[in-house]
Amino acid sequence: xxxxxxxxxxxxxxxxxxxxxxxxxxxxxxxxxxxxxxxxxxxxxxxxxxxxxxxxxxxxxxxxxxxxxxxxxxxxxxxxxxxxxxxxxxxxxxxxxxxxxxxxxxxxxxxxxxxxxxxxxxxxxxxxxxxxxxxxxxxxxxxxxxxxxxxxxxxxxxxxxxxxxxxxxxxxxxxxxxxxxxxxxxxxxxxxxxxxxxxxxxxxxxxxxxxxxxxxxxxxxxxxxxxxxxxxxxxxxxxxxxxxxxxxx
Amino acid sequence: xxxxxxxxxxxxxxxxxxxxxxxxxxxxxxxxxxxxxxxxxxxxxxxxxxxxxxxxxxxxxxxxxxxxxxxxxxxxxxxxxxxxxxxxxxxxxxxxxxxxxxxxxxxxxxxxxxxxxxxxxxxxxxxxxxxxxxxxxxxxxxxxxxxxxxxxxxxxxxxxxxxxxxxxxxxxxxxxxxxxxxxxxxxxxxxxxxxxxxxxxxxxxxxxxxxxxxxxxxxxxxxxxxxxxxxxxxxxxxxxxxxxxxxxxxxxxxxxxxxxxxxxxxxxxxxxxxxxxxxxxxxxxxxxxxxxxxxxxxxxxxxxxxxxx
Numbered sequence: 300x301x302x303x304x305x306x307x308x309x310x311x312x313x314x315x316x317x318x319x320x321x322x323x324x325x326x327x328x329x330x331x332x333x334x335x336x337x338x339x340x341x342x343x344x345x346x347x348x349x350x351x352x353x354x355x356x357x358x359x360x361x362x363x364x365x366x367x368x369x370x371x372x373x374x375x376x377x378x379x380x381x382x383x384x385x386x387x388x389x390x391x392x393x394x395x396x397x398x399x400x401x402x403x404x405x406x407x408x409x410x411x412x413x414x415x416x417x418x419x420x421x422x423x424x425x426x427x428x429x430x431x432x433x434x435x436x437x438x439x440x441x442x443x444x445x446x447x448x449x450x451x452x453x454x455x456x457x458x459x460x461x462x463x464x465x466x467x468x469x470x471x472x473x474x475x476x477x478x479x480x481x482x483x484x485x486x487x488x489x490x491x492x493x494x495x496x497x498x499x500x501x502x503x504x505x506x507x508x509x510x511x512x513x514x515x516x517x518x519x520x521x522x523x524x525x526x527x528x529x530x531x532x533x534x535x536x537x538x539x540x541x542x543x544x545x546x547x548x
Numbered sequence: 549x550x551x552x553x554x555x556x557x558x559x560x561x562x563x564x565x566x567x568x569x570x571x572x573x574x575x576x577x578x579x580x581x582x583x584x585x586x587x588x589x590x591x592x593x594x595x596x597x598x599x600x601x602x603x604x605x606x607x608x609x610x611x612x613x614x615x616x617x618x619x620x621x622x623x624x625x626x627x628x629x630x631x632x633x634x635x636x637x638x639x640x641x642x643x644x645x646x647x648x649x650x651x652x653x654x655x656x657x658x659x660x661x662x663x664x665x666x667x668x669x670x671x672x673x674x675x676x677x678x679x680x681x682x683x684x685x686x687x688x689x690x691x692x693x694x695x696x697x698x699x700x701x702x703x704x705x706x707x708x709x710x711x712x713x714x715x716x717x718x719x720x721x722x723x724x725x726x727x728x729x730x731x732x733x734x735x736x737x738x739x740x741x742x743x744x745x746x747x748x749x750x751x752x753x754x755x756x757x758x759x760x761x762x763x764x765x766x767x768x769x770x771x772x773x774x775x776x777x778x779x780x781x782x783x784x785x786x787x788x789x790x791x792x793x794x795x796x797x798x799x800x801x802x803x804x805x806x807x808x809x810x811x812x813x814x815x816x817x818x819x820x821x822x823x824x825x826x827x828x829x830x831x832x833x834x835x836x837x838x839x840x841x842x843x844x845x846x847x848x849x850x851x852x853x854x855x856x857x
Contacts (some may be wrong), residue, residue, distance in 0.1 A: 310676070315811075316676045316679045316680060318680050325676060325679075392657050393648070393657060393658070394652060394655070394658075397652060417793070419676070419677060419792075420675065420676060422660070422661065422674065422675045422676070423658075423660045424644045424648070424660060425648035425660060427648075428645065428647075428648035428649045428652070429648045429651060429652035429658075430652075431618075431619075431649065432622060432650075432652035433652050435721070436723060437619050437723035437724035438618060438619065438645070438649070438724070440618075440641075440645045441641060441644075441645070453727065456641075457641070457786045457787075458641040458642070458787075459640055459641045459642070459740075459787060459795070460732060460787055461785060461786070462729060462785075462786070463615070463726070463728075463730075464726075464727040464728050464729065465617070465725065465726055465727060466726075467723060468723045471723070476793070477776065478780065478786065513656065513657045513686060513687045513688045514659065514685070514686050515684065515685045515686075515687065516682050516683070516684050517670065517685055518682070518683040519680050519681070519682050520681050520683075521679070521680060521681070522674065522678055522679065522680070522681050525818055527835065527838070528823075528838055528839035528841065529840065529841070530830075530835070530840075530843060531840055531841070532842075533842075534842065534844070534849050534852040534853050534856060535856065537840055537842050538853065538856045538857055540840050541822070541824070541840070541857075545801075545822045545839065545840075547744070547821070547822050548744075548857055
């Protein structure tokens, strides 16, 4: 089975974001960018499926500007066989991304499509589910375990009350949660090898998709700062404060 | 305006977060219809009919909607959305699972995790792990929105008397089925609804050591939470995780024990009214948001705390 992995280029998770002075957006000038951490888990899962003989080929796909090639090369260094960039101006909104990925899906005909559950920039948690709806596929979101048995994909999901397992008919969609696996680091030889792996570029026009934005960002501001409080020197003082000052116990 | 509110429930009863979503719906204004989809969900539909300010309850009671499989429920919601200007649900794992699917079926974008209603089409939502707040305006014909429940004060649970209308349609996409679930049995308040939350982090050292937090939690009738580090280390189950990708909580009192305060954890609890941090590392970032910090060995401080409250 072929596995398609959708990845996103985002701000590195170690970078502290700052809001621009004009409140138009966050400031990403000269900021380190990386593969979205949940998408790294998606790549890892796909590569493990290939290593265990359950997947025949791993194709990484990204939607965004040409700089996303860097993240696709990372995916190739981590073990993807080839990569596809759907090149757009900036990053389209989730419905358009889902439509573009549906176009790639129709061309590639994979048996499994793996997404990160959310990107750490927009924090939307939408694209995988939107894609699944457009493609008419079953979805195993927030996956902590994926097992393939013939034409069935069993996905254990992290839900509010605990864990839920669903059986999906392949082809199916999985979105990864944190505990699905621990992604590997790319080795230097693999980084070198990745430079020679194929990376194709497609356009929205070639996929017959009109990229549309329907959500306008009017303003971006930093969150209300929480004022740090005081340090108390004993449990006794703490209990006194909670009882008599904060009055919460 | 006409709002379709998708109820969060377990068939027998409404999940309390539905009351917070109702508050968001009332902030938007207009006519409110509640959709209850499930299997044997009549009791939940009756509870929805009693919600204040609700004009109608749609009840889709069918085996295919059991366990809220998104593949089957999403087409139902999309169908019921006809004629409505907004579709709202909680930003719970259920809402996150189903609502983007609904949006795609309606060919619209979606606004996730709103924390305020500015107008009928404009909302505030956190992004970048809560490090920035965006004001966004949707031009879609139907606004599909999930609501951060801690940002809206719950409405009363009673006061209304809406009619319940049965929906006959049963969508079966035939691509997914429920296998099993391991739902953690709680003898404490639910994490996202508790007045007090006691959370442990990596500093707890082991799952066994979480027991010392239980005494404090028992005395305060608190829910128990954990940081991602504690869940990843296998100390406690995933449903206890508080943070950017876990549960968002905003109790009256949040007691963080042995939690350093990674930004992703803070994103899940910094709206708590009073934050207490107990950590032996005086430079831990958690102290920057804590109202009361105690630099101490938790294994001494927690039993002392239990004894004194």
